[in-house]
Amino acid sequence: MGFFLRKTQVQGIKMSVDIQKYKIVVVGNGMVGHHFVEQIVQQDNTNSAVDYAITVLSAEPRLAYDRVHLSEYFSGKTAADLALTTPQHYKELGVDFHVNARVSHIDKIAKTVTVASGKVFAYDKLVLATGSFPFVPPIPGNDQPHCLVYRTIEDLENISASAKASKIGVVVGGGLLGLEAANALREAGLETHVVEFAPQLMAVQVDGGGGRLLKHKIEELGVKVHTQKATQNIVAGDSCRYKMCFADGDSLETDMILFSAGIRPQDSLAREFELTIGERGGIVINNHCVTSDPDIYAIGECALWNNFIFGLVAPGYTMARAAASHISGGDVTFLGADMSTKLKLMGVEVGSIGDAHARGQGAQTYTYEDQPSGVYKKIVVNPEQTLLLGAVLVGDTSEYDTLLQYALNGIELPEHPQSLILPASADAPNKGLGADALPDSATICSCHNVSKGDIIGAFDGGACDLATIKSCTKASTGCGGCSALLKNVVDCELGKRGVEVKKDICEHFAYSRQELFHMVKVGDIKTFEDLLGKHGHGLGCEICKPASGSILASVWNDFVLETPHVALQDTNDTYLANMQKNGSYSVIPRIAGGEITPDKLIILGQVAKTYNLYTKITGGQRIVLFGARVEQLPPIWEALIAAGFETGHAYAKSLRTVKSCVGNTWCRYGVQDSVGQAIDLENRYKGLRTPHKIKFAVSGCTRECAEAQSKDIGIIATENGWNLYVCGNGGMKPRHGDLFATDLDDATLVKYIDRVLMFYVATADRLQRTSVWMENLEGGLAYLQQVVIEDSLGLGDELERQMQHVTDTYQCEWKTAVENQQSRQRFRQFVNSDETDKQIVFVQEREQIRPATAQELQNIPEHDVSDTNDIDITTLELV
Amino acid sequence: MTNSTSWTVACSANDLVDNSGVCALIGGQQIAIFKVSLNGVKQLFAISNWDPIGLANVLYRGLLCSVADKTVVASPLYKQRFCLLSGQCIDDENQKVQVYPIRLEGQNVFIQMPCGH
Numbered sequence: 001m002g003f004f005l006r007k008t009q010v011q012g013i014k015m016s017v018d019i020q021k022y023k024i025v026v027v028g029n030g031m032v033g034h035h036f037v038e039q040i041v042q043q044d045n046t047n048s049a050v051d052y053a054i055t056v057l058s059a060e061p062r063l064a065y066d067r068v069h070l071s072e073y074f075s076g077k078t079a080a081d082l083a084l085t086t087p088q089h090y091k092e093l094g095v096d097f098h099v100n101a102r103v104s105h106i107d108k109i110a111k112t113v114t115v116a117s118g119k120v121f122a123y124d125k126l127v128l129a130t131g132s133f134p135f136v137p138p139i140p141g142n143d144q145p146h147c148l149v150y151r152t153i154e155d156l157e158n159i160s161a162s163a164k165a166s167k168i169g170v171v172v173g174g175g176l177l178g179l180e181a182a183n184a185l186r187e188a189g190l191e192t193h194v195v196e197f198a199p200q201l202m203a204v205q206v207d208g209g210g211g212r213l214l215k216h217k218i219e220e221l222g223v224k225v226h227t228q229k230a231t232q233n234i235v236a237g238d239s240c241r242y243k244m245c246f247a248d249g250d251s252l253e254t255d256m257i258l259f260s261a262g263i264r265p266q267d268s269l270a271r272e273f274e275l276t277i278g279e280r281g282g283i284v285i286n287n288h289c290v291t292s293d294p295d296i297y298a299i300g301e302c303a304l305w306n307n308f309i310f311g312l313v314a315p316g317y318t319m320a321r322a323a324a325s326h327i328s329g330g331d332v333t334f335l336g337a338d339m340s341t342k343l344k345l346m347g348v349e350v351g352s353i354g355d356a357h358a359r360g361q362g363a364q365t366y367t368y369e370d371q372p373s374g375v376y377k378k379i380v381v382n383p384e385q386t387l388l389l390g391a392v393l394v395g396d397t398s399e400y401d402t403l404l405q406y407a408l409n410g411i412e413l414p415e416h417p418q419s420l421i422l423p424a425s426a427d428a429p430n431k432g433l434g435a436d437a438l439p440d441s442a443t444i445c446s447c448h449n450v451s452k453g454d455i456i457g458a459f460d461g462g463a464c465d466l467a468t469i470k471s472c473t474k475a476s477t478g479c480g481g482c483s484a485l486l487k488n489v490v491d492c493e494l495g496k497r498g499v500e501v502k503k504d505i506c507e508h509f510a511y512s513r514q515e516l517f518h519m520v521k522v523g524d525i526k527t528f529e530d531l532l533g534k535h536g537h538g539l540g541c542e543i544c545k546p547a548s549g550s551i552l553a554s555v556w557n558d559f560v561l562e563t564p565h566v567a568l569q570d571t572n573d574t575y576l577a578n579m580q581k582n583g584s585y586s587v588i589p590r591i592a593g594g595e596i597t598p599d600k601l602i603i604l605g606q607v608a609k610t611y612n613l614y615t616k617i618t619g620g621q622r623i624v625l626f627g628a629r630v631e632q633l634p635p636i637w638e639a640l641i642a643a644g645f646e647t648g649h650a651y652a653k654s655l656r657t658v659k660s661c662v663g664n665t666w667c668r669y670g671v672q673d674s675v676g677q678a679i680d681l682e683n684r685y686k687g688l689r690t691p692h693k694i695k696f697a698v699s700g701c702t703r704e705c706a707e708a709q710s711k712d713i714g715i716i717a718t719e720n721g722w723n724l725y726v727c728g729n730g731g732m733k734p735r736h737g738d739l740f741a742t743d744l745d746d747a748t749l750v751k752y753i754d755r756v757l758m759f760y761v762a763t764a765d766r767l768q769r770t771s772v773w774m775e776n777l778e779g780g781l782a783y784l785q786q787v788v789i790e791d792s793l794g795l796g797d798e799l800e801r802q803m804q805h806v807t808d809t810y811q812c813e814w815k816t817a818v819e820n821q822q823s824r825q826r827f828r829q830f831v832n833s834d835e836t837d838k839q840i841v842f843v844q845e846r847e848q849i850r851p852a853t854a855q856e857l858q859n860i861p862e863h864d865v866s867d868t869n870d871i872d873i874t875t876l877e878l879v
Numbered sequence: 880m881t882n883s884t885s886w887t888v889a890c891s892a893n894d895l896v897d898n899s900g901v902c903a904l905i906g907g908q909q910i911a912i913f914k915v916s917l918n919g920v921k922q923l924f925a926i927s928n929w930d931p932i933g934l935a936n937v938l939y940r941g942l943l944c945s946v947a948d949k950t951v952v953a954s955p956l957y958k959q960r961f962c963l964l965s966g967q968c969i970d971d972e973n974q975k976v977q978v979y980p981i982r983l984e985g986q987n988v989f990i991q992m993p994c995g996h
Contacts, residue, residue: 507946507947508945538945539898539915539917539943539944539945539950540943540944540945541942541944541945541946541953542942542944542953542958542960545942545944546942563897566896566899567896567897567898567899567942567943570942570955571937571940571941571942571955572955574899574940575940579937579940579955579956581933581935581956582934582935583933583935583936583937583956630940825894826896828901828902829902829936830902830903830904830909831889831890831891831894831901831902831903831912832889832890832894832903832904832905833903833904835904837909837936839929839935839936840935840936854934
């Protein structure tokens with residue numbers, strides 16, 4: 001907050017101080033260029049000695065986006081999802097930016113750069129973050145229309161268009177990016193081939209044995225792999241668009257070709273304007289990322305350090321930090337980077353650490369291969385077998401984190417190093433390296449360069465849980481590969497601090513919500529009294545009572561106002577309505593999917609008019625009536641129920657609404673009936689009590705008019721079915737939902753939602769929304785997918801059964817309440833009088849009522865206020 | 880013997896709800912009446928129904944809680960807790976609500992109103 005304030009002030013007086021500002025021009029706005037901007041802005045904000053004017057020049061038509069997860073564009077993510085920043089955000093940071101602004105000239109003497117449009121920008125320091133371009137082998141015929149590369153969002157748009165007009169696709173290049181591109185083609189439904197010049201796949205990261213297994217596994221997934229093939233030319237095909245002719249006389253027919261045969265540094269500017277360039281390309285930099293010109297820096301894939309190009313994002317980020325630090329007088333340097341990687345290619349896990357090919361002097365190896373299960377593991381150790389130098393893992397990377405820590409921190413190996421990769425026998429000690437064994441310097445998150453020491457520092461600064469550590473250190477917010485290790489470190493540190501990770505829900509129960517849930521279920525406990533008597537003490541409180549009420553409702557689904565439950569409910573649940581500031585209530589009937597008939601609309605209007613209620617449209621496509629006194633609630637609901645309405649559960653921690661767009665019934669663009677789906681889902685899950693409120697939305701096409709990605713459960717129609725997103729939310733801390741599964745049919749969609757929601761109900765903390773639940777779930781999205789899709793815990797049937805029970809025992813709570821004389825008794829203001837509460841007073845505003853303010857109330861003579869409905873409200877229109 | 884003139888019948892014992900509250904109107908005053916029932920022991924409490932922080936007549940709709948050995952009601956508006964025995968707000972020492980003596984005689988719940996009522 002203070003941070004934005006300061007920037008605004010700076011902007012306000014920009015004209016007068018611009019001259020003294022130190023001008024930094026950044027060429028290129030890829031991931032590394034953007035990281036540099038963030039770093040230098042941070043220096044600007046924390047270091048009072050500096051004041052920067054930052055200009056970003058991007059040749060691409062959009063600002064920085066996440067290229068690491070580019071392939072997710074094909075599984076439904078949009079350019080906006082992949083974006084790392086927005087024009088708005090850069091404006092807030094005070095960064096001047098220009099897209100479609102390719103730099104055409106650098107004047108090192110005048111210290112200016114010129115962009116294609118002719119505009120000139122002066123600099124004090126120039127930062128080149130121009131990245132790389134895909135290498136296209138010089139094969140005759142490589143420049144035809146359906147011969148493409150895989151690097152930018154525009155490339156992906158071209159691939160997508162080409163794939164629609166193709167049946168067969170070939171990727172040239174069997175490296176990491178090539179296999180990712182192959183997966184994209186496969187997901188687009190093409191018969192997919194990979195053509196590789198080398199004898200094996202991923203030759204840089206994986207050895208021969210690993211490469212063999214990798215090829216086998218990828219072929220099992222239906223991708224045809226052709227190794228040791230040199231393409232000689234691309235000519236017109238017989239059965240397909242093109243024919244690729246290989247040096248060995250073979251040929252392959254295909255409709256489209258993707259080149260992914262490595263990258264080349266984008267150093268043409270530097271070449272043209274005479275910065276020192278490496279023999280095989282790349283702008284030469286020193287440890288501060290300074291080029292041969294002391295005022296020009298180069299970072300990321302365009303830079304050559306120690307004769308090496310770093311094609312991963314983490315080293316690029318380190319360079320960005322080093323350059324920002326050097327410009328602002330700091331001492332962060334770039335001293336090379338670890339190129340270890342762990343990734344999942346088409347569901348096949350691959351990990352590579354350090355000296356994977358055992359090229360070091362005297363290096364020894366241990367290899368383990370389990371062909372039936374498709375697992376290959378190799379570790380490379382020094383001649384004394386005391387230190388780990390490298391490793392290759394294919395098919396199972398569960399030991400990656402531990403092995404990486406051994407390699408990076410020079411931790412002495414156990415007596416039998418092979419135990420690190422052999423399957424654990426029941427009596428063998430846990431081979432995982434405890435977080436305790438790591439030195440403070442150990443890097444936990446390499447994307448954001450967070451060490452164990454940084455995490456401990458965050459604890460010292462007051463953070464005390466995983467979510468806070470993630471947000472203040474950024475650990476595990478890049479590729480996410482370190483999430484399990486991070487949790488390990490956090491738990492270990494909590495333990496060391498004697499913060500017994502206390503999950504007691506309150507002083508009355510020494511248990512977490514999850515434990516109480518199990519006690520209720522396993523112990524067949526049906527009332528709070530029973531639960532308190534068996535497992536708690538005291539009277540209970542505003543924390544454990546509603547939580548228990550919610551658990552009892554989730555498990556048994558009895559009427560919440562039955563005598564044993566009534567005293568448990570928060571006031572909104574007790575009165576089945578939401579209390580407003582003057583003690584009056586709002587009324588929200590369910591309008592499933594936002595669909596309502598004119599007749600029902602008229603009834604709502606009539607009821608509102610009869611009781612003089614304020615009416616408004618809610619954010620969840622329903623209509624809310626405000627200003628009902630407690631004793632008016634039963635007659636209001638009687639009228640609504642008679643007209644076919646039912647409770648909307650707006651008062652409960654439960655399913656609120658399923659928002660929908662109009663879908664293919666009316667919309668020209670819709671591909672499925674989103675309204676029908678929304679109504680069905682709302683009717684299935686209405687009444688389910690959950691740890692916090694939950695919201696759904698269903699969009700009828702990828703335009704996403706229902707904003708489903710901001711919901712706990714979001715569904716977006718595709719031509720083949722439904723894409724399911726989970727754990728998004730709006731509110732104070734918005735979070736986009738994660739894509740959970742694609743192209744589902746109706747039955748599978750419901751099955752997955754049943755399982756996700758019931759697993760959430762069973763394991764979440766009290767008042768924990770699905771987004772926070774997911775972030776605290778060890779293993780995150782992948783784990784949830786295993787539990788729900790692969791049924792890894794064997795809980796699937798049970799979760800579905802529980803959900804079916806809740807659905808089968810649904811009752812409209814308001815119907816039960818108005819029909820039950822004892823429940824109705826609760827809705828009296830006074831047990832001994834029919835008078836109304838004289839302090840609930842409304843005044844008129846915009847032709848409707850609103851609560852009187854405290855000041856207005858003081859001006860009302862008390863004796864005039866006999867009945868709010870009879871008040872001549874015009875006399876109360878004060879001021 | 881209590882001065883019976885200041886004791887007023889507020890309601891019947893049947894009007895009360897275990898571990899919850901109701902409200903009675905006595906001489907224009909709104910009185911929140913709570914029945915606490917724990918391990919077979921039943922207790923009655925009466926306090927003013929006006930929430931001095933939320934500024935509304937809502938305390939009888941609050942949740943009953945125990946904090947150590949105190950029995951308190953949490954306001955349904957902003958959740959501040961008031962001790963049923965002393966009326967003191969345990970979340971804000973400057974806030975306090977009026978408490979009233981209460982007793983059960985047969986089926987009648989009596990509340991003692993201050994002089995002037």
